Amino acid sequence: MSALSRQAMAEHGADRFEASGTGGGEAPAVDFGPLAESLGFRLRLAQIKAFEDFFSAFAEEGLQPGSFSVLITIGENPGIRQGVLAGALMIKRSHMAKIVQGFDExxxxxxxxxQDDRRAVELTLTAAGRQRVEAVMPKFLAHEKASAAALTETERQTLLSLLHKLGGF
Amino acid sequence: MSALSRQAMAEHGADRFEASGTGGGEAPAVDFGPLAESLGFRLRLAQIKAFEDFFSAFAEEGLQPGSFSVLITIGENPGIRQGVLAGALMIKRSHMAKIVQGFDExxxxxxxxxQDDRRAVELTLTAAGRQRVEAVMPKFLAHEKASAAALTETERQTLLSLLHKLGGF
DNA sequence: TGTGGATTGTTTTTGAGTGGACAAACTCTG
DNA sequence: CAGAGTTTGTCCACTCAAAAACAATCCACA
Incomplete structure (x- = not known):
């Protein structure tokens, strides 16, 4: 059964997705019940897997998905306020303070x-920061491509659009 | 511009998604650069938002998305092995031990x-456990429906299918 | 002017989640 | 049967991230 063909079935509320083990052979099937239809649940599973893949790819660089996105976004938005950055990346301000502190050090x-607001902090990449981003970017793009290998390009774009729309921004 | 119409544009690599603030008015636009096209990044954003929504809806019940999914899955699979459960929900075994310990207490x-394998642990809901799940389920289903309000039913099913396919299971 | 409230970032504290070492039990092979 | 290697769950130490309390600054308005 193809993933997309399930659409018609689901209208009748009769199907149940199941978790079969990824590789190893005889992993027992698990019934997710109503969870199988839950966007939040599926998002969580997909995201955990995406994180694990990212980790295993970038472990040696000492990079984490969260802080890497911070670095890139500062590069794309020089002089961005720390709070604005936190809001856009959905990182709490308290956590952002730590991350930025680390990058600063x-x-x-x-x-x-x-000068016009001495509470605020404006962030910019240093030369070393830009160099770091440029050094890792090719590997990142390759990783992106590989992680989407299970989808066609059209499916990938559809998925991006739907996630975008779901978030409402 | 509709979310889906972006598909054609993206082929030319010329567009940039942006983060505009959700509600409050004059939130500055943030350029995500290459991140905007990253599945992992979009997944993370969507998932954080989904979690926040879940939290604000279920805070009074003292429920968290992760442990709730554990409870439901045990209910759907009586006698499931602890390790199998952990694998299906992508929760590490060490963490699952803690969660189950809490539910047990x-x-x-x-x-x-x-008897046939005295290392293993088989999990079942008690009467109180089943009652708890039944009590929360209606609210959960309502929450699911509300959280997908930005999507049509067809889009929702497509999104589920694509997430399913991306995970490869 | 100056006072109360809001905003911005930091610090502290708490909890979720992971990694690794471990003990007990199981399996396979000679 | 005996031993090595594997699987299963648990415990402990640690990191990541959020919540809450906090200090500094800014703003609105009398």
Whole structure:
């Protein structure tokens, strides 16, 4: 049964997705019941898997998905406020403070307090920071491509669009 | 521009998704750069949002998405092995031990050691556990429906199928 | 002017989740 | 049967991330 053909069946509320083991042979099937139809549940499973893949690919670089996205986004938005960055990436401000502190100490990010609002912090990549991003980017793009290998390009774009729409932003 | 119409544009690599603030008015737009096209990144965003929604809906019940899914899955698969459960829900065995311990102490789950393999633990809901699940289920289903309100039913099913396919199980 | 409230980032504390070492039980092979 | 290797769950130490309390600054309005 193809994944997309399930659509018609589901209208009758009669199907149940199951978890069969990934590779190893005789993993018992698990019935997810109503969870199988839950977007939140499926999102969680997909995201955990995506994170694991990212980790195993970038472990040696000492990179984590979260902080890597911070670095890239600062590069794309020089002078961005720390709170705005946190909001966009859905990272709590308290956590963002830690992350930025780490990057600052590592010399990858510069924090600048603007004169018109001395509470705020504006973030920019240092030369080392830009260099770091450029160094890792090719591997990142390759990883992206590989992680979407199970989908056609059209499916991938559809998935992106639907996630985008679901988030409402 | 509709979310789905972006598909054609993206082929030319010229578009950039942006993060506009959800509600409050003048939130500055943030350029995600290559991240906007990243499945892992979009998954993370969508999942964080889904979790937050779940939390704000179920805070008073003292329920968390992860442990709730454990409870439901035990209910759907009486006698399931603890390790099998952990594998299906992508929860590490060490963590599952903690979760199950909590449910056991709360009297919601019964742990039984089968005779044919005295290392293993088989899990079943107690009467109180079943009652708990039944009590929360209507609210959960309503929450699911509300959280998918931004999508049509067809889009929702497509999204489920694509997530399913992406995970490869 | 100056005072109360809101915003911005930091610090502290708490909990979720992981990794690794471990003990007990099982299996396979000689 | 005996031993090595594997599987299953548990415990402990640790990291990641969130919640809450906090300090500094800004803003609105009398």
């Amino acid at each position: 590592a010399g990858l990010v510069e924090r600048r307090v603007p | 709360a009297g919601l789950v019964e742990r039984r050691v089968p």
